[in-house]
Amino acid sequence: MKGLLSLEQITKAYPGVLANDAVDFDVKPGEIHALLGENGAGKSTLMKVLSGQTKPDAGRIVWKDQETAIASPQASKALGIGMVHQHFAVFDGMSVGENVALGLGRDFDASQRDSIRETSEKYGLPLNPDALVFTLSAGEKQRIEIVRALLGEPQLLILDEPTSVLTPREAEALFATLRLLRDEGRGLVFISHKLNEVRALCNRATILRGGKVVATCVPAEKSAEEIAEMMIGTRPVPTRKAAKRIGALALSVDGLTNDEVSIPSLQVSAGEIVGVAGVAGNGQEALYALLSGETLAAEASSISLHGQTIGRRGPGERRVMGAAFVPEERLGHAAVPDFSLIDNTLLTNIQTEGFQRRGLLDWTRTREHSEEICAGYDVRHAGVTGRASSLSGGNLQKFIVGRELIKSPSVLVVNQPTWGVDMGSATNIRDRLKALAEAGSAVLVISQDLDELFELADRLCVLNHGVLSPTRPTADWTAETLGVAMAGDADRSAAATLVEERAT
């Protein structure tokens, strides 16, 4: 048997876009094959073909040297293809065991409990079958998905951005598991944006761009920059830290506490970027909401903007004072999905001068402004009257960030500036944020992307279990020390496993 799976000349068209254009892709037993590409490059479509969710227009699927068709997700499973999704399909109110059994279409009983324990121990995925899912960390929820996939005895396992929600330490543990699976002779497909992970883990990489295969390489032999260049086509601008002049204190937090977060102290001055690192679900949303005024602080004095206390003032008043905010969620928070770009332009400009005349909205002015944002921030769109939900993630994010940056805010708070955004747009947005700080604004970036934080921030702090650490200059941090500071979850679950093992 030469190969495990081979896709030949797979072509799939959607209206207006050729998602896969004669794509060749193969996986051998005992290898981890990375599938790389920007958002929209065709990775998801190719994986949908493999998991039986869609049928290709043309091309052959060869499984263990035999041509086959994958008509449905069930057929895909029956062949021996397992899938670990980026967004976990687990029920919070049920136990681990019940979730696993549900995915396999069986009842949860004693034999299930044993097989879950056996599998999870064998592959270094500690899981307690009786734990309730809502008590688990993201890493543990992912283990449920992997164990569930493994119980189906797959020969090919597909992992879609598996490390996007993990701490560095949890990611290392996952890699150990994946290497074990590889050494058993299974084939693995690893989809990721994180090039350093791919270089450390994968035997081969196939790079997609615009629906076509542009290269296949051994990632360890290439630098991350070279791979990135293949993915986006042009060489990304090397990061350069300009000498900055730090100005007056702009945003200051002192003893801010509510049910979800506790921020003993945080200062951001004009001209600098402060980064807040942390794994998703550690209070980023609550921190953002307190700073934007969407949640009011208990004490007015706990937040100051340009020396004035603003803890009890709402987002509108804070905007009037020169602040601007970019929330994480694009649709339904930063933008109204069913609104046109014109309507959405007004969302953060209600208090801005020139958008109202004698109490009436000036739609002409708003329309012009939305066109200025789109032109100035490279938003590719089919007209400003189009709905926000019709834009791609990257373009909508450029619009949402541009809507704030065009105001040259003296303070900007941005939560996950490039989350789920294609690499070209992400680079664009980061460059704009740097330019804003260089022009003298105070910028606070909350992000899960460590590379992004190292690139942008002058100082860094960590949000862990809702508690914000003191900031230190970025140069004083390494990926490892930052990872350890973020890793509260991993430590806790490891400890829990130990206690549980002793009890049984």
Next chain:
Amino acid sequence: MIRLVPRSHFGVWSTVFPLLIALGLTVVVGFVVLLAMSEQPLSDIWTLLTYPWQARTASVQWGFVLQKTSYLAVIAVGLSIGFRANVWNIGAEGQFAFGSIAAFAGYLLCGMPDTVWFLPVMLAFGVAGGVLWALIPAALRVIANTNELLTSLMLVYVAANVLNYVTTGPWKGDPKAGQAESDPIHQSLQIVSIIERTDLHWGVVISGGAIVALALVVLFTIFGYSLRVAQNTPRAQRFAGFSPNMTIWLSFIISGAMAGLAGAIYLSAETGKLIQSENYLNGLGFTAIVIAFLGRLHPFGIVAAAFLISYVNVGATYVQSASGVDDAVADLVQVTALFAVLGTAFLSRYRVVFGAQAILGERTA
């Protein structure tokens, strides 16, 4: 094989097409019902659908259709604002009643002026009364977090009893009348017909103006914008700096104002006096809820739905009296229309693809 394919574009056709299907379904069900209830179903349904044209008193019938349309539409448009923002005021009937009571109270308070120039003031009193009554469930919701569905509905019965109290107590008029009623307002304050001897009166024009004014407010003011943002995107609402409680207050104020205006017009144009609730309130405030959803909470849709229901109602009323069919027919038709419209609503978001096309559709979709 039948498949549903999401529509990528929304046009006029994707809105109109499901409504046509709904209309067809309503006619079919209405026919089946008449088949069971009437001895001459064919001629009855023909009469029901064409009566306003063929009646000898066509202008009267059309006047009646338009008059009823205006009440239903003006109340329903007000309600739709709140419904879109998930604020459920289902007590428009009570706000309508209180609008009438307040208009009459204003008339008495100002010393029963006998001039047409007082009419706007009287209507303003009506609007204020509707708002006042609507503010009660709004305040309960904001302060005590009570469910506004329950409170607004219960206040309908309170308002009806207030109406009964004033017509039997302090404002009791002619004791020889067959019902509890107040003295009539001056003739000069009774809205007159545009076309003589029909129900097409200036109140219809005033209602139309109110609907247009509300539409302009929603489109061109910050306050209207805030209501549109509030619709199903509460986080964006807070992000923009609008308070969710403000949405509740404003939704109730608008719907109360529109129902109150309708109540004041009704007092001036239809009865000229307050009458005990059973003979005064005829469910316009409740029917308007149905109309709001039939019109998909869109002003144009609501006016169209109000017109259709009023039109069918006129025919149904005639058929009822002419051929002795039970008067439940009109209600049945109305309910069928509601089910049909809601049941076909998904067609505006999805295309249905049949047979071989379904497989082809999957290729190209």
